[in-house]
Amino acid sequence: MRIDQRRAHAASDCEVLRRLTACAALALALIAPTLCSAEVLIRWDQPEVPSSASLGIATLVIPAENSGAAQNAVTRGYRVYLEVAARALSTFSPPAEGFAGVIVRGQASGEQLALLRARLGRRGRLITLDERGKWPHIRSNWVTRHGEVLQVSNRSAQPWIENNAALMRIVHTTASNGGTAAGGTPGPTAFMTYQWQSETQSELDDGPDTENYLVAIAEAGSFGGDLLLPLHQRFERDLLLGLPQAREAWQRIRQSMEFYSWGLPDQSVPVANIGVVTRDPQAWFEVMNLLSRHNLPFQLISPAGLTTELTASLDLLIVLDSPSAAQFSVLDGFAHRGGTLVLDRTGVAGTQAGSVSPWAALRPLVTSDERVSYKVGDGRVVEVRKGVADPDKFALEIRELLGAAHRSIDIWNGITVIAAAYKDPDGRSMRVHVLNYAHQPLPVQMRIAGTYSLVQYESPEERSTLLPYQHRDGFTEVVLPALRTGGRIFLSNGP
């Protein structure tokens, strides 16, 4: 069965669920993500389209203004999504038949989307695009200005990975909280897209490397995001010409899409023992971005949803908004039970009326210009006095505060690797997605919380294989001999 056929069935199931949604919530429900997939759609821009058999996929996304190509693709057997700009929605007429649906680019109102949905009827899906994504890659110190190449020299630092892990986590959370983000605005869908930004002359000439596409697909698959993947025009032209190099690259891309089409079961739960409490995730995006980058998986919590039950499974809470009296009570209880609480004191300074920090009268353990630390019950509280000036340093500090014993995943020799762990529905097993942004194979040593007796590893290039492991202090340690781009580790205790 082809990838897109499987997707079509999954989409169909989700569609049935959607129809049950009340009319009043129709617009929001339609743009909420289908968490059941990490779907990758390919955008095609050339007027000509290769045959479906040669590309080996059944679905393409084609800009609506490229109507000739869209018709050509339908004739050649593709299911076609038309991509239409939000500003052109008023004059856009959905095609009569043969189309998979419509993808709206840009900011469209709920009313516009509801109207389009009504006009589409049962003829196809409606998807909106979240264009906040970044081309995933390791950023270098290469800068071009005034037509010249300018170097930037600064201290040695860990490579900066542009990635979308945190954004995908935020998008999922806001959508699952009813499709609304801060301020009650409609939440974005999990369909992400971005433009390729050329950094090197060869990228400008030839487009992204194959590895760039592979990382993009693996990122969407690992972090559960849906992706509209744009191809570089040069690559599309080479594919139309059937050039061997382009065909070989496409074969790898397709192999990766197929690998990640086996997504997560619906009930899979992301493993996260850090809570980030804020009503405005975008304002604190870099904090969450750096937590993800340092393999510190977090759960986004809105202040209104902060309860003792919710914090019971967490080891560390980062509170970025000023808490109310009731929230202080929950936080105090969390610390007393042994949790580590980190508060942005610039938020605490503006505490809500009647809410005073319960530990204000305690004698601090350590006081510095930047931090005040308290021992509270079995836990501890760190107040950040001057705000989070450097999110990277802050994330490393959080890592230290969490301590080795409470890190769900530790990675050695892999500073270009980001992992995402999910508990399987049976509760006895888990899977860990690993993604290497370095474009070259790395031996990666990992420590995963829990003791498992069966460890299997697979990647787009390697069939499933048993990995040797060691148990140490309640953790399972494994070594991935050569992580190229992405892979999955299945951990269980046997049948």
Place this chain on the structure above:
Amino acid sequence: MRSGKRATLRLALMILAFSPALTADTLSQVHVQRYCMGTMFDIVAYHASRAEGQAAVERAMLEILRLDQVMSDYKADSDLSRLNREGSRGFVSVEPALFEVIQQSLIVSRRSGGVFDVTIAPLLKAWKAARREGRAPSAAEIAAAKRCVGYENIETSEPDRIHFRNDCVEIDLGGIGKGYAVDRAIAVLKAAGITSALVNGGGSSIGAIGAPPGAAGWPVRLGDAAAVQTTLLLRDRGLSTSQQNLVPFAFAAGAFGEILDPRSAAPARARMAVTVVADSASIADALSTTLVILPIAEADGLLAQFGDVSGVWTSQSGNLTHAYRPSTLRLSDAY
């Protein structure tokens, strides 16, 4: 004889007159990026033949990847790891590049009175282990690590043999390795006939051959501070920037940073960024690390021992606070 010389001169002038000018229009730019040694390396070169330029750049990048395998202290099968395991048992023959970079580091160690010391590894490990527990290492842990530290414990024998005089010596080339890799890549590019190229090891170590077409040098901006930006032009030189990155402990006094002062056995406290320009990127690398530790008052004395070197100190806000032989750097704020 004279007429023969004139003919040769005429021929040379004719060749020059009809040769295409070496400009950006006639030269192809080749640019390759690769992750290595924990950072991104960029190599860019200009060449009349794109294919030849590409081949030269790829060879230079392969040399960097090879050196990572030689100098890595976390890859168990690297030449350095083998030396660290076996060096105290007797003289060990090592890969020539490893011998050379250790020789270079010893020069800087001697001239800096041990402020730069590649045997710092045990002390660094002690600090990292303690940091994982959110504290500074104890006096006993420091004392145990310090017993292993000291460049005098490294004995070298030409052409390629090294012996550790102490059973717990371990070498960490973090303060010089990237610079050395940049130098080796530059050497590969020159051997391939490249006359305009730049090798950038994660921004902290940079080496230049010639200048880009039509320019006087490769512009390098110092630091990433948005407010103040100092730029220099790099040409046929190596450059390195170092800066301490102090992260405070949440539940104990003090902070951790990767640049340790071997004399105090503690992280260097200075927060300024130091950029050094020298004949080689490896010497620039070792010196910039050293100057983060040394007080500015002692810096000029150290740099004076290295001849044609220059240095620039910038504050966290990007302000230039001190400079050594700045007139050689063509500093500007043009970018």
